[in-house]
Amino acid sequence: MNANDTNAEHDENMLDSLTVGRRIRQLRTDRGLTLDDLGAELGRAASQVSVIENGKRELKLGELQKLARILGVTVDQLLSPEAPSRRAALEIALERAQRGPLYSSLTLPSLPVRKSLSDEAIETILGLHDELKRLHRERAATPEEARRANTELRKSMRKRNNYFGELESTAKQLLDAVGHAGGPLSQRVASDLATHLGFSLHFVPDLPGSTRSVTDLRNGRIYLPVGQADGSDPRSTLLQALAGHVLGVGEPKDYADFLQQRVDTNYLAAALMVPEHTAVGFLLAAKSKRELSVEDLRDTFAVSYETAAHRFTNLATQHLGVPVHFLKVHEGGSISKAYENDSAAFPTDALGAVEGQLVCRYWSARRVFDISDRFSPYHQYTDKPGGTYWCTSRIQSSSRGYFSVSVGTPFATAKWFRGRDTTNRATSTCPDESCCRRAPESLADRWEKFSLPSARLNSSLLAAMPTGMYPGVDSTEVFEFLEHHDG
Incomplete structure (x- = not known):
């Protein structure tokens, strides 16, 4: 499994955990239960239930079956890939964005998803995040x-x-x-x-x-x-x-x-x-x-x-x-x-x-x-x-x-x-x-099955083009150089 496969699997698991967590929260509030109420039924502290609802922990099958029984739904309903509401879909998207590598690279503080955060504000943040992703995609010039x-x-x-x-x-x-x-x-x-x-x-x-x-x-x-x-x-x-x-x-x-x-x-x-x-x-x-x-x-x-x-x-x-x-x-x-x-x-x-x-x-x-x-x-x-x-x-x-x-x-x-x-x-x-481009037939017949050349390939054949201030330039090295010679 390569890095892309690993990342894709991680994203998929994160999506499942977030969606399941938001569905549990939705079902709990629909039934008028508090975190303490659900925690007591589940045999967990309220803080642990909050971690589950925020999608920060994957649930085992036994836990899913117990939660489904408490909330009066089937396990399949709990695992439905559809967000339980439009608001929940926005919250899930915002959580996913904040857990992604792009947001981490910005070194910004985590933004808690509270009720006071309006749908419009979340949509604006997600729009800015998508635009940053697009720009980073363009800047990370692949060989193609x-x-x-x-x-x-x-x-x-x-x-x-x-x-x-x-x-x-x-x-x-x-x-x-x-x-x-x-x-x-x-x-x-x-x-x-x-x-x-x-x-x-x-x-x-x-x-x-x-x-x-x-x-x-x-x-x-x-x-x-x-x-x-x-x-x-x-x-x-x-x-x-x-x-x-x-x-x-x-x-x-x-x-x-x-x-x-x-x-x-x-x-x-x-x-x-x-x-x-x-x-x-x-x-x-x-x-x-x-x-x-x-x-x-x-x-x-x-x-x-x-x-x-x-x-x-x-x-x-x-x-x-x-x-x-x-x-x-x-x-x-x-x-x-x-x-x-x-x-x-x-x-x-x-x-x-x-x-x-x-x-x-x-x-x-x-x-x-x-x-x-x-x-x-x-x-x-x-x-x-x-x-x-x-x-x-x-x-x-x-x-x-x-x-x-x-x-x-x-x-x-x-x-x-x-x-x-x-x-x-x-x-x-x-x-x-x-x-x-094709060897003469006499040579090919003699050597085609008896040769194993090792190609001399560019070491960066599959790498993305260098990024930064200018492609291929180490900006930190340049700034340190100028600082050393300044004055």
Whole structure:
């Protein structure tokens, strides 16, 4: 029996005890008996009868038979699941609510159910309790809810071609305010931007492990780690913190809101590092020469390849008229991030989510891992069920292993890209299982009954998404950190 079964059984028993207790009280008062009267007949103290009527003790069969005889009813009538009256139903619901885990977590005093407590007051309390339950259900984002939120967010990004004009305007205003004319954004200019927004920077060795940065709004400080993780850009962490302040990011109301906040802050930070007005000019010039290249965008603005790839998808369709798709894929083949507005058919689950799905092993995002030259970009044409796509991929390392970052476009618009003359070609019929998801028949016949692999699964595969002030952040740790550094 699992925890859910145990809880359900406990709730059911509690409901029986409460209902039986209220029925006994109703029958006792209908017959004009006091607690002392019934206690004397039952051979119990009045206080023990009160405990029974309040549903705080389960009755044995012999006690039920004796009570039924005293009150002139059958045992079946005593055990009827229906509340004896509307008032009793309200009282039972209130008792159940107060005994539940949600009410206990609120650390509120117990509310005695007295006659002076009106039906309307009980209904109001129950309504508030139900609303709190609903909000807690929404906040406790399960993996399924997270996938739904990701799917909806990806749809909304596709509708606007992954271009956020209002955030581009905000980035321009901020850069103009610190006199940045264009080109790579230096660490000094990023610091100037922090000063312009009223923040001083503090690099500390004890930043909470669940955070990338902590912003102290009371003292106007941004705390950053002394050392940076491999492959990370110190400007990115600072700019994301500043973006969160500029956009007024607060405690998310649900997981979808949290994801949207992440997209907005990451977008604004990238727009500061790769400003629209200079990047578009650079890309238009490259397109006129048929030399579009994510590598060149990366080198010109001194950003990571992934940031350049993201930024390319922000601007390519809006300003160049080039539909694109983006993939970040783990070396094991699972999708970490994905975006498309060119109808590239990503693998999806039943909810339409692509995160965690395995990419076809013949796609560029997978084949790049087999290439020995990891210093040069890998280009490939892939014939897919929906058409032929050209794609450029690179590998980057991280603390979680190697990932490929890929940008692709349909065959018709591949003519604008450097690397379009590649001879690398593959055919994919996924999601048809015969493409790459099913082993060749000769291998399957030989090993299907003689293999027992142990899957490497995420440790939080069945866990709910982290809850709290911000998903995954230990708020107590953050507050203790700020208290330690205050003043």
